[in-house]
Amino acid sequence: MRLNISMSGVEGKSKGRESKRLEQFRGRCAEAGLACTHQRQVIYRILTEPGQHWTPDDLYQQARKEISSISLATVYKTVKTFREVGLVRELNLPYSQQHLDANLTPHHHLVCLTCRKVMDLSQAEFDPAFLKARIPHGFQVQRYSLEVLGTCEDCAGISGRLSNVVR
Amino acid sequence: MRLNISMSGVEGKSKGRESKRLEQFRGRCAEAGLACTHQRQVIYRILTEPGQHWTPDDLYQQARKEISSISLATVYKTVKTFREVGLVRELNLPYSQQHLDANLTPHHHLVCLTCRKVMDLSQAEFDPAFLKARIPHGFQVQRYSLEVLGTCEDCAGISGRLSNVVR
DNA sequence: AGTAGAATGATAATAGTTATCGTGTAATAG
DNA sequence: CTATTACACGATAACTATTATCATTCTACT
Numbered sequence: 101m102r103l104n105i106s107m108s109g110v111e112g113k114s115k116g117r118e119s120k121r122l123e124q125f126r127g128r129c130a131e132a133g134l135a136c137t138h139q140r141q142v143i144y145r146i147l148t149e150p151g152q153h154w155t156p157d158d159l160y161q162q163a164r165k166e167i168s169s170i171s172l173a174t175v176y177k178t179v180k181t182f183r184e185v186g187l188v189r190e191l192n193l194p195y196s197q198q199h200l201d202a203n204l205t206p207h208h209h210l211v212c213l214t215c216r217k218v219m220d221l222s223q224a225e226f227d228p229a230f231l232k233a234r235i236p237h238g239f240q241v242q243r244y245s246l247e248v249l250g251t252c253e254d255c256a257g258i259s260g261r262l263s264n265v266v267r
Numbered sequence: 268m269r270l271n272i273s274m275s276g277v278e279g280k281s282k283g284r285e286s287k288r289l290e291q292f293r294g295r296c297a298e299a300g301l302a303c304t305h306q307r308q309v310i311y312r313i314l315t316e317p318g319q320h321w322t323p324d325d326l327y328q329q330a331r332k333e334i335s336s337i338s339l340a341t342v343y344k345t346v347k348t349f350r351e352v353g354l355v356r357e358l359n360l361p362y363s364q365q366h367l368d369a370n371l372t373p374h375h376h377l378v379c380l381t382c383r384k385v386m387d388l389s390q391a392e393f394d395p396a397f398l399k400a401r402i403p404h405g406f407q408v409q410r411y412s413l414e415v416l417g418t419c420e421d422c423a424g425i426s427g428r429l430s431n432v433v434r
Numbered sequence: 435a436g437t438a439g440a441a442t443g444a445t446a447a448t449a450g451t452t453a454t455c456g457t458g459t460a461a462t463a464g
Numbered sequence: 465c466t467a468t469t470a471c472a473c474g475a476t477a478a479c480t481a482t483t484a485t486c487a488t489t490c491t492a493c494t
Contacts, residue, residue, distance in 0.1 A: 135440060135491050156482080171443040176482060178441095192359035192412045196451080197481070208413035214422035221415065238420025245359045246375035247412040248388065253405025255381035302460050302471060323451080338474040343451060345472095363482080364450070 121145070132185040142166050143178045147188055147202040153209075153218040155197040191218065192247055210239060288312070299352040309333050310345045314355055314369040320376075320385045322364040358385065359414055377406060 125144055129136040146162050147154060154162070160175045179200060182188045191199040191209060195216065203220065210219040221234055235241065292311055296303040313329050314321060321329070327342045346367060349355045358366040360378060366385065377386040388401055402408065 137441065137491070139442070169443075171445095173444075173483080174442055180483085189410075190361050192361055192414060194357050194359050194416070206410070208411075208415065210415045210419075211417075212419035212422055213416055214418050217419055217421075219419075221413075235415065236420065238423060239415075239417055240423060241415055241417040243356075243373070243416050244375075245412075245414040245416060246388075247359060247414075248375065248377045248402065248408055249361070249380055249410050249412060250378075250406055250408040251381050252377075252379035252384055252386075253403065254384075255379055256405060256407060304460070304472065306473070336474075338476095340452080340475075341473055347452085 121148075128185075128187065132187075134181065134185065139163070139167060139170055139174055140178055140181075142170075143175060144182070144187065144202075147182070147200060150203075151220060153191060153199045153201055155199055157197065159200070192245070193218070194245075210235065212239075213242065288315075295352075295354065299354075301348065301352065306330070306334060306337055306341055307345055307348075309337075310342060311349070311354065311369075314349070314367060317370075318387060320358060320366045320368055322366055324364065326367070359412070360385070361412075377402065379406075380409065 122141065125141060126136045129140070134140070142163050143159060146152075146159060156172070156175050156179055159179070160170070160172045163170050163175060179188065179198075183190060183200075186204075188200045188202045189204065191201055193199055193209075193211060194213075199218065208221040210221050211217070219236070289308065292308060293303045296307070301307070309330050310326060313319075313326060323339070323342050323346055326346070327337070327339045330337050330342060346355070346365075350357060350367075353371075355367045355369045356371065358368055358376060360366055360376075361380075362383065370387065375388040377388050378384070386403070
């Protein structure tokens with residue numbers, strides 16, 4: 101059976117907007133030399149739901165609702181590909197499973213160590229007052245974990261343009 | 268064979284200072300209700316070498332030099348115990364293995380995505396100018412990853428004092 | 435529509451970590 | 465200083481997260 105390339109699960113009213121997003125995604129795939137498959141479309145759409153930070157397994161459960169035959173391996177491979185071409189980023193959290201973020205605008209995260217909820221925190225250029233003002237009332241900060249990621253002087257010469265591939 | 272409780276691998280000259288560190292460690296174990304075993308002493312001493320950020324496996328390789336019979340499982344269990352009682356913390360890095368930090372003073376990290384070197388960066392209260400001044404010349408920042416870890420409002424009531432147990 | 439190369443799905447393999455359990459050891463009491 | 469007991473250790477199995485393999489299927493292009 102041949103599957104239609106479409107944003108399934110979306111009703112007619114917002115079709116125009118969804119088609120636009122699909123076209124954007126198709127363009128990004130073309131740039132990156134990736135096939136714009138149904139699986140990748142669905143996974144990308146789920147990933148870009150605002151404010152969500154998916155693990156591969158949650159992503160798999162969600163994607164199965166639309167493509168019941170999808171494989172967990174496909175989800176992992178897709179996620180890895182998306183990371184490599186810069187469509188998503190990985191959060192650095194103290195949990196065993198990776199968490200993904202399709203919000204590429206610079207921002208930070210507020211993580212509840214109890215329920216593991218992750219909330220976005222807009223970039224504040226590290227201004228402590230500004231940052232504190234953005235932390236929701238009631239959130240008890242236990243610690244900040246700031247990782248400055250980049251390329252050290254010793255490595256700068258070695259691998260010029262490979263360094264944007266995280267992991 | 269009965270093993271002497273001692274900081275093996277340390278020569279006589281600095282014995283006084285090492286004994287002091289051992290006594291400190293013994294005290295912390297007593298507080299936490301932990302037995303001050305030879306294995307834990309050695310692992311803790313390795314972990315507290317300044318500027319180092321060990322993975323469990325590296326820690327195992329290092330500890331074997333002093334206790335050839337030590338088990339990898341012991342290293343993992345010890346590390347987990349140390350995390351639970353707050354003797355060490357886990358770094359949040361985009362790599363598969365956990366990295367440990369026995370430096371409990373608030374500070375951040377500078378991570379080279381190429382060679383995976385991790386350098387300490389003293390706490391700067393999120394002042395961007397101060398922070399930038401501390402980044403070594405030649406280090407090319409690709410991104411900041413700030414995770415604010417704590418307890419969200421919803422969870423504040425539920426698990427009052429359990430929240431310092433990370434992971 | 436036909437074709438080449440890439441992606442998928444099923445599953446095996448691997449890496450990192452944790453659990454199990456019998457033996458050994460540290461802390462405490464006598 | 466020795467005996468006891470609960471805890472810790474070591475060996476290994478088990479488990480979880482992730483990646484590799486490979487035959488089949490699909491996408492992109494002609």
